Amino acid sequence: MRLLVTGGAGYIGSQVVLDLLQAGHDVVVVDDFSTGHREALARVQALAGRTCTVFGGDVVDRDLLFGALRGVDAVFHLAAFKMVGDSMDRPERYFRNNVGGMAALLHTMQEAGVHRIVYSSSAAVYGAQRQMPIQEDAPLRPESPYGLSKAQGEQMLEWMVQRRKWSAVSLRYFNPVGAHPSGSIGQPFESAASLVPRVLMALTDANARLAIFGTDYDTPDGTCLRDYIHVCDLSRAHLVALRALDEPAHHIFNVGTGRPHSVREVLAACARATGRDVPFDEGPRRAGDIASAVADPGRFQRTMGFESHLGLDEMVSSAWRWWTLNPRGYEDRERLPELALPELADPSRSLAPAF
Numbered sequence: 577m578r579l580l581v582t583g584g585a586g587y588i589g590s591q592v593v594l595d596l597l598q599a600g601h602d603v604v605v606v607d608d609f610s611t612g613h614r615e616a617l618a619r620v621q622a623l624a625g626r627t628c629t630v631f632g633g634d635v636v637d638r639d640l641l642f643g644a645l646r647g648v649d650a651v652f653h654l655a656a657f658k659m660v661g662d663s664m665d666r667p668e669r670y671f672r673n674n675v676g677g678m679a680a681l682l683h684t685m686q687e688a689g690v691h692r693i694v695y696s697s698s699a700a701v702y703g704a705q706r707q708m709p710i711q712e713d714a715p716l717r718p719e720s721p722y723g724l725s726k727a728q729g730e731q732m733l734e735w736m737v738q739r740r741k742w743s744a745v746s747l748r749y750f751n752p753v754g755a756h757p758s759g760s761i762g763q764p765f766e767s768a769a770s771l772v773p774r775v776l777m778a779l780t781d782a783n784a785r786l787a788i789f790g791t792d793y794d795t796p797d798g799t800c801l802r803d804y805i806h807v808c809d810l811s812r813a814h815l816v817a818l819r820a821l822d823e824p825a826h827h828i829f830n831v832g833t834g835r836p837h838s839v840r841e842v843l844a845a846c847a848r849a850t851g852r853d854v855p856f857d858e859g860p861r862r863a864g865d866i867a868s869a870v871a872d873p874g875r876f877q878r879t880m881g882f883e884s885h886l887g888l889d890e891m892v893s894s895a896w897r898w899w900t901l902n903p904r905g906y907e908d909r910e911r912l913p914e915l916a917l918p919e920l921a922d923p924s925r926s927l928a929p930a931f
């Protein structure tokens with residue numbers, strides 16, 4: 577198939593592009609490199625031994641996107657901003673990029689006659705839930721502009737399916753962690769606000785100490801429980817979701833492991849992976865944190881046969897390998913063989929009567 581990945585130069589997108597290339601698909605990427613890296617795509621191409629077509633630009637650029645959609649069978653829409661805290665400070669950026677970007681994408685896809693999409697949604701659509709593990713039919717209570725933007729993307733898809741007979745899958749990611757086992761693609765830590773990168777950063781800075789926010793939660797060891805999923809498992813979920821795009825329907829799936837880990841368990845896994853003890857301070861609870869957020873992964877498993885394979889130790893050790901090979905993220909080019917950055921496609925040349 578010919579598949580378009582928006583946000584393909586990002587943390588999760590680059591892993592998805594790699595898996596799609598390795599599965600034999602033709603891949604087109606649209607990315608404005610606002611948080612992604614051309615270097616990530618250079619490394620993906622080297623790992624896959626194949627190239628993808630890269631359009632450098634914003635998904636709201638109708639002409640660029642229309643050109644990129646030429647001959648495409650389905651779209652993976654990952655391009656978005658993702659920082660919950662930042663969205664609380666600057667909600668308008670999330671409404672413009674995530675909601676506005678989605679609206680523009682749907683419009684251009686409809687124009688181009690491409691009606692199949694896998695959408696990167698998030699556990700942030702749930703907010704605080706009483707019932708654990710969380711099932712997909714739980715009421716949505718997003719507690720941040722980011723979570724709201726993701727929920728609105730799902731709602732737009734619902735209407736495209738109902739009124740335009742599209743096929744859509746919304747994947748609600750829980751907490752992606754880890755890196756490709758080679759250590760050559762992963763998450764640049766400057767853009768990571770989640771626990772594992774924070775712990776690993778604390779381990780490499782002699783003056784840093786990790787703060788544990790709250791040790792009196794109603795959980796087995798008093799710290800918060802979260803559902804972490806290895807980025808390679810998460811990426812594989814996209815290939816599985818592709819198989820659900822053969823009928824007009826909107827499938828919504830949690831993508832987590834269903835196996836929660838506490839903050840203390842994560843610290844212990846980081847100590848095992850690195851051979852170093854993590855310096856930490858126990859502090860009070862942080863406003864807005866909830867005790868537990870765990871996926872019920874059953875629907876995806878029953879409907880599509882998806883299962884995660886990799887555990888917390890693999891997540892942490894792969895993140896550590898990536899971090900030690902690339903302490904400055906994709907700026908550390910000198911550590912790896914020099915790779916040619918991908919050529920950017922010229923949209924004006926692919927605009928010719930495509931459909």
Ligand SMILES: NC(=O)c1ccc[n+]([C@@H]2O[C@H](COP(=O)([O-])OP(=O)(O)OC[C@H]3O[C@@H](n4cnc5c(N)ncnc54)[C@H](O)[C@@H]3O)[C@@H](O)[C@H]2O)c1
Pocket residue numbers: 582583584585586587588589606607608609610611612613633634635636653654655656657658673677696697698699749750751752
């Ligand atoms: N990483 C997580 O913890 C997490 C959790 C749940 C859901 N998600 C979702 O997964 C998706 C990918 O997340 P990620 O962690 O890879 O983030 P990322 O920031 O690493 O990647 C996002 C990519 O999209 C690109 N992009 C952003 N806006 C764009 C636009 N308007 N046009 C073109 N390109 C644009 C960026 O340059 C970047 O390459 C996002 O939709 C995010 O909301 C991520």
